[in-house]
Amino acid sequence: MSTTRAVEAVFRIESARIIAGVARIVRDVGIAEEITQDALVAALEQWPVSGVPDKPGAWLMATAKHRAIDLVRRKETYARKLAEVGRTLEDVPPPEEEGALADPESIDDDLLRLIFTACHPVLATDARIALTLRLMGGLTTQEIARAFLCPEPTVAQRIVRAKRALAKAGVPFEVPYGADREERLASVLEVIYLVFNEGYSATAGDDLVRPALCEDALRLARVLAGLMPKETEVHGLAALLEFQASRIPTRTGPDGEPVLLADQNRSKWNRLLIRRGVEALHRAGTGPYSLQAAIAGCHADAVRYEDTDWRTIAALYGRLVLLIPSPVIELNRAVAVSMADGPAAALPLVDALTAEPALRSYHLLPSVRGDLLERLGRPAEARAEFERAASLTRNAREQTLLRARAARL
Numbered sequence: 001m002s003t004t005r006a007v008e009a010v011f012r013i014e015s016a017r018i019i020a021g022v023a024r025i026v027r028d029v030g031i032a033e034e035i036t037q038d039a040l041v042a043a044l045e046q047w048p049v050s051g052v053p054d055k056p057g058a059w060l061m062a063t064a065k066h067r068a069i070d071l072v073r074r075k076e077t078y079a080r081k082l083a084e085v086g087r088t089l090e091d092v093p094p095p096e097e098e099g100a101l102a103d104p105e106s107i108d109d110d111l112l113r114l115i116f117t118a119c120h121p122v123l124a125t126d127a128r129i130a131l132t133l134r135l136m137g138g139l140t141t142q143e144i145a146r147a148f149l150c151p152e153p154t155v156a157q158r159i160v161r162a163k164r165a166l167a168k169a170g171v172p173f174e175v176p177y178g179a180d181r182e183e184r185l186a187s188v189l190e191v192i193y194l195v196f197n198e199g200y201s202a203t204a205g206d207d208l209v210r211p212a213l214c215e216d217a218l219r220l221a222r223v224l225a226g227l228m229p230k231e232t233e234v235h236g237l238a239a240l241l242e243f244q245a246s247r248i249p250t251r252t253g254p255d256g257e258p259v260l261l262a263d264q265n266r267s268k269w270n271r272l273l274i275r276r277g278v279e280a281l282h283r284a285g286t287g288p289y290s291l292q293a294a295i296a297g298c299h300a301d302a303v304r305y306e307d308t309d310w311r312t313i314a315a316l317y318g319r320l321v322l323l324i325p326s327p328v329i330e331l332n333r334a335v336a337v338s339m340a341d342g343p344a345a346a347l348p349l350v351d352a353l354t355a356e357p358a359l360r361s362y363h364l365l366p367s368v369r370g371d372l373l374e375r376l377g378r379p380a381e382a383r384a385e386f387e388r389a390a391s392l393t394r395n396a397r398e399q400t401l402l403r404a405r406a407a408r409l
Contacts, residue, residue, distance in 0.1 A: 003047050003048045003051075003052060004044065004048070006047070006052050006056070007040065007043045007044050007047055007052075007056075010043075010052075010056040010057060010060065011040050011043070011060065011138070012138045013057070013138075014056075014057040014060055014061070015036060015040075015135075015138040016111060016114065016135060016136045016137075016138060017057070017061065017110070017111060018036045018039065018057075018060055018061050018064050019032045019033055019036045019114060019135055020032075020110035020111045020113060020114035021061055021064070021065055021110050022035050022036055022064050022065060022068045023110070023113070023114060023117070023173050024110050024113065024173060025065065025068040025069060025072065026068050026071065026072060027172075027173050028167060028173075029114070029117055029118070029131075029135060029163060029166060029173070030163035030164075030166075030167065031071075032068070033134075033135065033163075035064050035067050035068050035071065036060075036064050038064070038067055039060050039063040039064035039067065040060070042063055043056075043059070043060060043063070109175070111223065111227060112175050112227045112228070113173050113174055113175055114135060114136065114173075115132070115136060115188055115220075115223075115224065115227075116174070116175055116176060116184050116185075116188060117166065117171060117173055118131045118132045118135050118136060118191075119132060119184065119187045119188040119190075119191045120166060120169075120171050120184065120187070121183065121184065121187050122165055122166065122169045122171060123162050123165055123166070125190075125191070125194070126158060127158050127159075127161065127162040127165070128162070128187065128191045129148075129191055129194060129195060130144055130148075130155055130158045130159050130162065131159055131162040131163070132191050132192075132195070132220070133195065133216065134159055136220055136223075137216040137219075137220065139216070141155050141156045141159065144159075148198065185228075185231065185233070185234070188224065189224075189233060189234065189237050189289060192217050192220045192221050192224070192237065192241075193217070193237060193240075193241075193289070195213055195216060195217040195220070196213070196214050196217030196218065196221075196241050196244070196245075198210065198213055199211065199212065199213025199214035199215075199216075199217065200214055200244055200248070200251075201395075202395055207256060207397065208251065208252055208256065208257075208258050208395060208397040208398065209248055209251055209252055211248055214241075214244075214245055214248060215245075217241060218241045218242070218245050221234075221237050221238040221241050222238060224237075224238070225238040225280065225283075229283075232283065232284050232285030232286075232287065232290060233284070233285060233287040233288075233289050233290060235280045235281070235283035235284045235285075235290075236280075236281075236284035236285060236287055236288075236289035236290030236291075236292070236293050237289040237293075238280040239277045239278075239280035239281040239283075239284050239289075239290070239293035239296075239297070240277075240289055240292050240293035240296055242273045242274070242276045242277030242280055243273070243274060243277040243293060243296035243297055243299070243300050244296055245270070245273050246269045246270040246271070246273035246274045246277065246300065247261075247264065247269055247270075247299075248270075249268055249270070250264040250265050250266075250268050250269060251264065252397075256397060257397060257400065257401065258397050258398060258401045261299070261305065262305045264305075266302075266303065266304070266305075269300070274300045277293070277296070277297060277300065278297065278300075280293070281293050281294065281297055287323070288320060288323050288324050291316050291319055291320045291323070292320065294316050295313050295316045295317065295320075298312055298313050298316070299313075308339070310336050310337075310339035310340040311340045313336040313339075313340075314333055314336035314337050314339075314340050317329060317332055317333035317336055318333060320333075321333060327353050327356040327358050327359050328358075328359070328362070328364075330349065330353060331350065331353055331359070331364065331365060331368060333349070334346045334349035334350045334353070334368065335368055337349060338371075338372055338375075343371075343372040343373075343375040343376050344376065346372055347369075347372050347373075347376070350365070350368055350369050350372060351369075353365060354369075361392055362392070363389045363390075363392035363393040363398070363402075364389070365389075366385040366386070366388040366389040366392070367385070367386065367389035367402060369385045370382045370383070370384075370385030370386040370389060370405070370406075373385060374405075374409065379409040380409075382406075382409055383406045383409040384406075386402045386403070386405045386406035386409075387402075387403070387406045389402045390402035390403045390406065
C-alpha cells in the first residue's frame, strides 16, 4: 500500500475521533473539521519522507490537538476566536501529554458528544444525515452526493449551512441528559436508521442495494452501542441492522436484480452478523427498534422460508403499531397476517389502507395488494396492481421486477 493510500485509510478510520477530540477544545465542529483536515495535509507531506508512524491515529490526533490549542491561544487572533468559540481562555484545556491524547475513555466521550451534536434537532433531517456521514463516517462531499443522488454543490451547501446553524444556535458540544437526551438520542438513532435504509433499499437509481451506506450505518450503530451500553434502544437498533445486513449479499442476483425474501439462498446469509444480532438483541428492550430487531431475528431463525414463525411476527407488528402508529407498519403486519392466516384474512387490512393519504404514492401498497390478489386467484386485478406499483417506484430494479410479475399473469 502506498503512503498516500495508508494516510487516506487511517484518516477514514480515525477522522471522527480526531474531529471529536478537537471539537472538545474549540467547541465548534466546523473549525474542528478544518483543523483535522490540516492534520491530514501534514501527514500527506511528512509521512512519505519520515515513514508511517507506529501509531498513525495517535500521530494525527496529537497533531490536530496541538494545532487546535495553538489556534485558541494565538494572541493576535484571540479576540476573534473568542467570538467564534464563545468561551474564555481559561476554559481552554492545557496541552495534553501523549498518553492523555490516547485515553480511550476521553476519546469515547468526545465521540458521543460529536454524534449528539451532528444529529441535533435544530438541523433538518437531510442536514443531519449529511453532517453525520461527513463527520462520523468520514465520507467526502462527493461520496455523500453520490450515495443520495444529489448534486455535489447541494450537499456541500447543506453541510456548510448545518455547521452555521449549529454555531448560530449555540449548540453546546456535550452529551445531553434527561428529557433532552431522550429526544436527541431518538434523533441520533433515526439518522443512523435512515442511512442504513437508503443503503438497504435505495429509493432511486439503478442499484437496489448500496452496501457502503449500510456498512457506514452499521459501524455507527456499533460505535453508539459501545458508547451507551445501558441504552436498550441503541442495542435494539444495532441488532436490527446486524440482522438486516446479514441478508444483503442475497438480496440481489448476479445481474443486480432483486431477489425476494422467499427466494433468497439462506445458506449465504452472514452467520457472524446474525450471531452479533442475537447478542445485541439480548441487550435490547421493548422499544420500536427492539421490536423490529425481534422481527428480523424471527426471519434469521428460520432455516427455510417455510419455517418462518409468521404468527409471532404478526404479533410483534401488532405491538409495534401500538408504539408508533404507522400505515407502513400496518401494511407489514398485513403481510405477516397473510402468511399466518392466508391472503383472504389480510386483504381487508390492505384494502383499508388504500384510503390512507400517506400511502398514496407508496409503491409497496399496490405491490402487496397485487401479491394477495394473485394468491387469491384474481390475476387481472393483480396485474393492474403490479403495473401501478411499477409506475410509482423510482428504482429501476424494482420497476423491472414488478413489470415482470405483471407480465407473468
